Amino acid sequence: MAGAVKEKDNEMTAVQSIAQLVRSGLSPKVINERLDDYHANDIADALDILQPNERAILYRLMDVDSLSDVMEYSDDADKYLEEMNPRKASDILAHMEPDTAVDLLKNTDSRSKVVWLELMDEVHRNNIQRLASYDEDTIASRMTTNFVTLSSSLSIKEAMSSLVRQAEDHDNISQLYVVDEKGIYYGEIDLKELILARQDEKLEDIVVTEYPYVYADERIEDCLEKLKDYSEESIPVLSDENRILGVITSQDVVEVVDDEMGDDYAKLAGLTAEEDLREPLKESVHKRLPWLVLLLVLGLFVSSVVGLFETVVATLPMIMSFQSMILDMSGNVGTQSLAVTIRVLMDEKLTGKDKLHLVLKEMRCGLVNGMILGALAFVGVGIFIILFKHYTPAHGFAISGCIGISLMVAMLISSAVGTVIPLFFKQIGVDPAVASGPLITTVTDLVGVVTYYGLAWLLLIETIHVA
Amino acid sequence: MAGAVKEKDNEMTAVQSIAQLVRSGLSPKVINERLDDYHANDIADALDILQPNERAILYRLMDVDSLSDVMEYSDDADKYLEEMNPRKASDILAHMEPDTAVDLLKNTDSRSKVVWLELMDEVHRNNIQRLASYDEDTIASRMTTNFVTLSSSLSIKEAMSSLVRQAEDHDNISQLYVVDEKGIYYGEIDLKELILARQDEKLEDIVVTEYPYVYADERIEDCLEKLKDYSEESIPVLSDENRILGVITSQDVVEVVDDEMGDDYAKLAGLTAEEDLREPLKESVHKRLPWLVLLLVLGLFVSSVVGLFETVVATLPMIMSFQSMILDMSGNVGTQSLAVTIRVLMDEKLTGKDKLHLVLKEMRCGLVNGMILGALAFVGVGIFIILFKHYTPAHGFAISGCIGISLMVAMLISSAVGTVIPLFFKQIGVDPAVASGPLITTVTDLVGVVTYYGLAWLLLIETIHVA
Numbered sequence: 001m002a003g004a005v006k007e008k009d010n011e012m013t014a015v016q017s018i019a020q021l022v023r024s025g026l027s028p029k030v031i032n033e034r035l036d037d038y039h040a041n042d043i044a045d046a047l048d049i050l051q052p053n054e055r056a057i058l059y060r061l062m063d064v065d066s067l068s069d070v071m072e073y074s075d076d077a078d079k080y081l082e083e084m085n086p087r088k089a090s091d092i093l094a095h096m097e098p099d100t101a102v103d104l105l106k107n108t109d110s111r112s113k114v115v116w117l118e119l120m121d122e123v124h125r126n127n128i129q130r131l132a133s134y135d136e137d138t139i140a141s142r143m144t145t146n147f148v149t150l151s152s153s154l155s156i157k158e159a160m161s162s163l164v165r166q167a168e169d170h171d172n173i174s175q176l177y178v179v180d181e182k183g184i185y186y187g188e189i190d191l192k193e194l195i196l197a198r199q200d201e202k203l204e205d206i207v208v209t210e211y212p213y214v215y216a217d218e219r220i221e222d223c224l225e226k227l228k229d230y231s232e233e234s235i236p237v238l239s240d241e242n243r244i245l246g247v248i249t250s251q252d253v254v255e256v257v258d259d260e261m262g263d264d265y266a267k268l269a270g271l272t273a274e275e276d277l278r279e280p281l282k283e284s285v286h287k288r289l290p291w292l293v294l295l296l297v298l299g300l301f302v303s304s305v306v307g308l309f310e311t312v313v314a315t316l317p318m319i320m321s322f323q324s325m326i327l328d329m330s331g332n333v334g335t336q337s338l339a340v341t342i343r344v345l346m347d348e349k350l351t352g353k354d355k356l357h358l359v360l361k362e363m364r365c366g367l368v369n370g371m372i373l374g375a376l377a378f379v380g381v382g383i384f385i386i387l388f389k390h391y392t393p394a395h396g397f398a399i400s401g402c403i404g405i406s407l408m409v410a411m412l413i414s415s416a417v418g419t420v421i422p423l424f425f426k427q428i429g430v431d432p433a434v435a436s437g438p439l440i441t442t443v444t445d446l447v448g449v450v451t452y453y454g455l456a457w458l459l460l461i462e463t464i465h466v467a
Numbered sequence: 468m469a470g471a472v473k474e475k476d477n478e479m480t481a482v483q484s485i486a487q488l489v490r491s492g493l494s495p496k497v498i499n500e501r502l503d504d505y506h507a508n509d510i511a512d513a514l515d516i517l518q519p520n521e522r523a524i525l526y527r528l529m530d531v532d533s534l535s536d537v538m539e540y541s542d543d544a545d546k547y548l549e550e551m552n553p554r555k556a557s558d559i560l561a562h563m564e565p566d567t568a569v570d571l572l573k574n575t576d577s578r579s580k581v582v583w584l585e586l587m588d589e590v591h592r593n594n595i596q597r598l599a600s601y602d603e604d605t606i607a608s609r610m611t612t613n614f615v616t617l618s619s620s621l622s623i624k625e626a627m628s629s630l631v632r633q634a635e636d637h638d639n640i641s642q643l644y645v646v647d648e649k650g651i652y653y654g655e656i657d658l659k660e661l662i663l664a665r666q667d668e669k670l671e672d673i674v675v676t677e678y679p680y681v682y683a684d685e686r687i688e689d690c691l692e693k694l695k696d697y698s699e700e701s702i703p704v705l706s707d708e709n710r711i712l713g714v715i716t717s718q719d720v721v722e723v724v725d726d727e728m729g730d731d732y733a734k735l736a737g738l739t740a741e742e743d744l745r746e747p748l749k750e751s752v753h754k755r756l757p758w759l760v761l762l763l764v765l766g767l768f769v770s771s772v773v774g775l776f777e778t779v780v781a782t783l784p785m786i787m788s789f790q791s792m793i794l795d796m797s798g799n800v801g802t803q804s805l806a807v808t809i810r811v812l813m814d815e816k817l818t819g820k821d822k823l824h825l826v827l828k829e830m831r832c833g834l835v836n837g838m839i840l841g842a843l844a845f846v847g848v849g850i851f852i853i854l855f856k857h858y859t860p861a862h863g864f865a866i867s868g869c870i871g872i873s874l875m876v877a878m879l880i881s882s883a884v885g886t887v888i889p890l891f892f893k894q895i896g897v898d899p900a901v902a903s904g905p906l907i908t909t910v911t912d913l914v915g916v917v918t919y920y921g922l923a924w925l926l927l928i929e930t931i932h933v934a
Contacts, residue, residue: 174641269806299792325766339736
């Protein structure tokens with residue numbers, strides 16, 4: 001904990017002392033020299049607490065390279081670019097990591113973006129426009145074009161100087177990609193191997209041809225597990241003609257994992273997408289309402305089924321008080337199975353056998369938990385009813401027996417439903433994280449209600465005549 | 468999609484053709500040469516489909532370096548090491564990334580692990596034991612000791628040759644860490660900068676001193692956001708004396724993000740930790756049962772409160788059928804607020820003002836959704852009751868009015884509860900993802916039940932005399 005406290009203090013000071021420095025009135029040269037001591041991420045955070053006129057000082061002081069670094073880290077980069085003159089903004093955009101620049105342009109409402117793109121030189125503009133053209137759910141939309149290629153015919157020495165030339169413009173140099181004379185992707189070289197190679201070796205000798213790669217049009221969710229599995233610092237993205245278009249760095253993978261899991265997390269709770277702190281009310285309502293309306297309609301349907309048991313409740317009102325417990329429990333079990341299934345679907349490619357195995361495992365788990373909880377409920381609720389509701393022991397345990405059996409049956413079926421429904425949606429190509437929730441809630445409610453009141457009617461009213 | 472299909476085929480073949488190769492009966496030299504064409508991750512997957520005697524061929528063929536690579540990628544590395552002779556297994560462990568080796572040793576039941584450690588040379592053993600000694604929730608438990616340090620007094624040329632010497636044993640060379648003559652951490656150099664530096668520059672000129680770092684004893688959840696924010700390829704981990712102990716690579720960050728989010732995801736569904744496909748039944752039951760038992764007890768409590776309204780239900784049995792709908796809706800709204808709050812808590816450091824803002828936003832969102840759904844329910848349920856249950860329009864809409872108002876009130880309060888409870892648990896240092904679920908379910912159930920039956924009693928039975 002000591003470390004954490006230290007660290008937090010440091011961080012507060014970095015951002016605040018940058019702000020102080022800008023407000024200090026020192027000469028531009030001195031401010032600029034001292035700014036060199038701070039990380040771009042901290043300068044980006046400092047922009048948020050500065051006034052527009054203070055930010056203008058920074059825009060004038062810093063060169064395009066440093067500013068583009070800062071903008072890569074800022075969440076409000078579009079706002080800040082808007083404050084600069086359009087030519088500088090355009091220059092900065094051109095110097096940013098192309099995928100970050102594309103993100104920025106896609107997510108801004110700024111009308112200036114057309115101007116920024118028009119002022120940009122053709123190479124950078126084409127690059128950005130090509131990246132922007134990829135579908136958001138393909139892996140190509142996450143790649144960066146900042147990478148180094150070497151021709152396979154080079155000698156070690158030539159490769160090294162080709163690298164030094166390209167390194168001026170490209171940051172990702174720990175993996176180098178080798179292409180043949182036609183530009184077809186051939187393999188990968190770790191920078192480390194190039195450095196350690198003897199001068200008389202050929203580039204071919206150190207090329208790794210079994211290095212993993214993905215195709216540009218693969219869907220993110222289909223290749224995410226592979227990117228995680230191979231855990232390389234960067235993985236090349238190829239066109240259908242096997243030319244290298246870009247690379248996915250492990251920082252990109254961090255982002256993708258965070259986004260994909262964040263979305264699944266949100267969906268499990270019935271939100272259509274992830275939300276954050278500063279989101280406008282209208283958007284939040286919009287993200288939550290669809291699921292809620294659907295649930296209301298389904299809930300109405302469940303209620304009409306419950307209504308069929310009105311006479312049971314009228315005869316024996318006490319049993320109604322345990323309905324909430326049974327429905328809550330079967331809903332919880334269904335959600336547990338759903339969460340496990342969605343994570344398994346995300347992590348692995350399942351064969352038919354795996355799926356059957358998963359369903360059976362979930363059902364066994366539901367049955368075991370159901371038997372344990374059913375037994376607990378039988379004893380606990382029985383004693384409770386006898387003591388506080390003054391039923392005879394026989395009637396008391398008959399009622400709690402109904403509850404225990406219903407719990408067990410409802411939990412068994414809910415765990416099957418919680419597994420089969422997402423598997424089914426995955427099979428027919430519907431996102432299981434979104435679609436499963438409402439259906440599972442409805443089905444488990446129905447199962448719980450029918451089992452409970454049906455059993456109560458059969459056993460308690462028709463057979464034992466408790467009421 | 469075409470790309471995805473291509474790729475999937477490729478992947479199938481890689482693993483299967485490795486298995487074929489091993490079974491081919493070719494000479495060891497030929498097999499070994501051809502194995503060079505495959506990625507360690509694919510060889511690891513191939514081990515799973517080979518028989519023990521076939522795996523033995525591989526163990527004999529491959530050298531320790533390649534085998535340790537393969538073991539880093541395998542999920543069953545402990546099983547495979549157990550199959551080898553202990554000295555080879557120990558050698559392989561020593562050559563693995565230290566953090567991966569520690570993970571393997573921590574997660575295996577194998578009795579051989581003591582032997583493996585005993586057979587290991589002292590340097591590697593000490594390294595592993597030191598890494599293993601860190602608490603699992605501190606960032607130090609995720610670091611690797613595979614990194615390169617340079618002394619700040621070196622010239623550019625000396626630094627380059629020191630790097631080449633160290634690179635033989637260390638993979639992570641894209642970031643180099645600089646320490647002063649006392650071994651205190653001084654700053655970072657990108658390998659790229661070292662390569663591009665002129666021979667007459669001093670190392671000091673290219674050291675980046677504003678580079679981010681973390682302390683070994685920081686908790687993972689406290690510094691995760693920082694690791695993501697700075698998005699560097701590796702970040703140094705310092706001791707309390709500011710000596711560099713190891714580094715967190717961005718692959719480590721991928722793992723940490725995946726684990727932390729996976730855990731939160733599981734907890735949201737009431738599992739105590741993440742599960743996977745091949746987990747034994749006993750463990751799955753164990754992970755789910757605690758929450759379920761707690762919920763059963765809390766459910767019993769809710770039921771006893773519902774029991775207080777027995778006379779209301781006995782007088783007007785029909786209203787009982789809509790209980791499930793109101794409880795489901797308030798539970799859903801509470802879960803939505805919980806999910807948003809936990810993600811916000813994970814992503815950002817909140818001030819008191821932020822927290823108030825979040826609670827108010829969630830309540831406004833709950834109120835708006837509640838009003839919309841309440842209105843829908845008022846109209847929809849009213850028509851339903853009048854048509855199918857044959858109530859007069861006045862009585863029908865009185866009943867559905869009760870339902871609509873209860874929905875609105877329950878949703879408003881549930882969204883407040885779903886936000887305040889996790890904030891409260893976070894404040895008192897309890898994991899909000901684990902603790903919040905059961906409490907929120909219980910509170911929203913109680914709010915729903917009391918509002919609904921209370922209102923029904925007051926309005927329908929005491930005032931309008933519907934029954």
